Amino acid sequence: MQKYSVFSLIKNALTNHQNWDVVWRDPEPKKEYEAIIIGGGGHGLATAFYLAKYYNMKNIAILEKGWIGGGNVARNTTILRSNYMHDANSLFYDHGMQMWKDLSQELNYNVMYSPRGILNLAHSDAQLNAYARRGNSMRLNGIDVSLIGREEVKKMIPFADFTSNARFPIFGGLLQPIGGTARHDAVAWGYARAADDMGVDIIQHCEVNGFDIENGKLTGVQTSRGNIKTKKVGLCVAGSTSLLAEKLNMNLPMEAHVLQACVSEPVKPLLDGVVTFGAGHFYCSQSDKGEMVMGGDLDGYNSYAQRGNLPTIQHVLTEGVALFPNLSRLKILRTWGGVMDMSMDGSPIIDKTHIEGVYLNCGWCYGGFKATPVSGLTFAHTIANDTPHDLSIPFRLDRFNTGHLLDEKGLGTKTWIS
Amino acid sequence: MLEIRCPYCGNRSQNEFAYGGDATIKRPELNTEVTDQEWDNFVYYRKNPRGNHLELWHHISGCRQWFKVHRNTATHEILKTLEMKENL
Numbered sequence: 001m002q003k004y005s006v007f008s009l010i011k012n013a014l015t016n017h018q019n020w021d022v023v024w025r026d027p028e029p030k031k032e033y034e035a036i037i038i039g040g041g042g043h044g045l046a047t048a049f050y051l052a053k054y055y056n057m058k059n060i061a062i063l064e065k066g067w068i069g070g071g072n073v074a075r076n077t078t079i080l081r082s083n084y085m086h087d088a089n090s091l092f093y094d095h096g097m098q099m100w101k102d103l104s105q106e107l108n109y110n111v112m113y114s115p116r117g118i119l120n121l122a123h124s125d126a127q128l129n130a131y132a133r134r135g136n137s138m139r140l141n142g143i144d145v146s147l148i149g150r151e152e153v154k155k156m157i158p159f160a161d162f163t164s165n166a167r168f169p170i171f172g173g174l175l176q177p178i179g180g181t182a183r184h185d186a187v188a189w190g191y192a193r194a195a196d197d198m199g200v201d202i203i204q205h206c207e208v209n210g211f212d213i214e215n216g217k218l219t220g221v222q223t224s225r226g227n228i229k230t231k232k233v234g235l236c237v238a239g240s241t242s243l244l245a246e247k248l249n250m251n252l253p254m255e256a257h258v259l260q261a262c263v264s265e266p267v268k269p270l271l272d273g274v275v276t277f278g279a280g281h282f283y284c285s286q287s288d289k290g291e292m293v294m295g296g297d298l299d300g301y302n303s304y305a306q307r308g309n310l311p312t313i314q315h316v317l318t319e320g321v322a323l324f325p326n327l328s329r330l331k332i333l334r335t336w337g338g339v340m341d342m343s344m345d346g347s348p349i350i351d352k353t354h355i356e357g358v359y360l361n362c363g364w365c366y367g368g369f370k371a372t373p374v375s376g377l378t379f380a381h382t383i384a385n386d387t388p389h390d391l392s393i394p395f396r397l398d399r400f401n402t403g404h405l406l407d408e409k410g411l412g413t414k415t416w417i418s
Numbered sequence: 419m420l421e422i423r424c425p426y427c428g429n430r431s432q433n434e435f436a437y438g439g440d441a442t443i444k445r446p447e448l449n450t451e452v453t454d455q456e457w458d459n460f461v462y463y464r465k466n467p468r469g470n471h472l473e474l475w476h477h478i479s480g481c482r483q484w485f486k487v488h489r490n491t492a493t494h495e496i497l498k499t500l501e502m503k504e505n506l
């Protein structure tokens with residue numbers, strides 16, 4: 001692999017950028033692999049990279065039905081955080097936050113990791129109390145976070161509605177300074193390039209349609225580009241998980257729902273970190289290009305369409321304007337949607353299955369981007385050792401049978417409400 | 419925007435309705451032996467099809483009746499709406 005550095009940039013500038021290497025190869029699928037990862041989103045790419053890096057597996061393929069960076073990995077609003085209350089979630093996601101710090105160096109690819117803080121706003125005393133409780137449990141897990149009052153919030157976002165007319169007055173907020181954003185495509189491309197460099201075959205436009213199973217053991221997968229032999233397969237197909245699980249005769253505690261996001265026309269620097277509205281579901285950050293990046297609720301009914309409907313966008317932006325009245329002057333530039341793998345307790349599933357050699361990574365809901373590195377690491381461990389990583393033991397599938405749910409928001413099984 | 423035909427009020431905009439999820443899941447019968455697996459299936463496990471899906475909707479800003487909608491989850495096409503007592 002040609003290493004990216006200031007010297008390679010200068011050298012290539014001198015030859016009009018005509019001599020850069022391709023970023024990853026485009027190989028034909030082989031007859032057989034040691035392990036196959038289905039899905040070339042963030043989680044699939046990271047899993048293959050760590051399998052090659054830490055578990056010494058070199059003969060690996062990623063099979064992607066579309067192209068790298070066409071799924072949720074490049075449709076999300078790029079928020080990174082670990083402000084969870086349950087121990088299992090906070091330890092897992094915070095391990096991920098630590099991994100982001102060095103990711104650009106590890107991949108030799110700038111993922112534009114930007115820890116500029118995430119602020120969850122509270123609009124009542126009760127909500128501030130709830131945040132104090134969450135903040136305390138985060139601190140017990142060693143995660144830096146602080147509860148701040150109205151005046152401090154005002155210094156950070158003076159353009160929010162602090163008038164006496166505000167429909168939902170701001171009481172304060174919970175600030176995680178290490179929260180922030182990273183560049184989503186760069187994460188996909190960076191992992192793809194680094195995995196390819198370690199010998200992983202990235203095979204695009206190759207859809208997995210079925211599995212070959214003999215006596216309860218996996219022997220291969222059936223794809224749109226022929227049958228491929230393998231003894232281990234990891235599913236990282238996000239919103240499509242139930243469809244592949246059906247081919248394995250598995251029913252999952254999961255529903256597919258569409259989540260939308262949108263960006264405004266670009267404006268001068270206005271908002272530094274990430275802000276979430278506490279009286280509804282609206283959050284906002286500003287991209288490097290100047291666009292206000294905004295999101296909120298799911299569309300609210302089962303959907304496999306990678307597009308949503310206008311009422312949700314209208315609803316989300318109404319909340320946005322209630323918080324930041326100056327947003328009302330902006331035009332919306334783009335809206336889009338992605339299919340979420342909504343698990344029944346809102347937490348992910350990383351596990352083996354009842355079929356030897358078949359492994360499952362799913363249920364990321366609308367929060368899987370921040371977990372890309374730690375999901376890849378723990379899933380690689382699970383696949384290589386046929387046993388869960390310490391950090392992902394609580395995310396096993398059998399929690400839906402034993403009752404050890406990880407329902408961070410206490411919403412129950414109405415996935416579309418969350 | 420979906421246009422949903424409430425069996426009682428006729429075609430109305432999506433904004434008037436609330437969703438109620440998969441209409442095919444059945445609570446285990448009362449006064450029978452129910453295994454843990456049966457309870458788990460009822461509470462957590464879903465078919466989650468890509469294609470036609472029978473689901474519950476509530477005309478919450480209208481007549482406030484619950485009813486069933488047969489809808490395609492990939493195209494959003496609504497094939498049919500039914501009263502709760504009706505079957506496909």
Ligand SMILES: Cc1cc2nc3c(=O)[nH]c(=O)nc-3n(C[C@H](O)[C@H](O)[C@H](O)COP(=O)(O)OP(=O)(O)OC[C@H]3O[C@@H](n4cnc5c(N)ncnc54)[C@H](O)[C@@H]3O)c2cc1C
Pocket residue numbers: 038039040041042043044063064065066067069070071072073074075076077078079080206207208209236237238239240244259260261295336337338339364365366367368369370371
């Ligand atoms: C609008 C929106 C906003 C979001 N905001 C955030 C956020 O701010 N922070 C955050 O942490 N998370 C966020 N998320 C969630 C996050 O994007 C996902 O949880 C995460 O990207 C899912 O993992 P992935 O990257 O591997 O998925 P994907 O990129 O979707 O990868 C799955 C891949 O599998 C492929 N595939 C499917 N079926 C097959 C098959 N049969 N054969 C071969 N390939 C197949 C698909 O084509 C796809 O490329 C958001 C999501 C959306 C849609």
Ligand SMILES: [Zn+2]
Pocket residue numbers: 424425426427428477480481482483
């Ligand atoms: Zn009605």
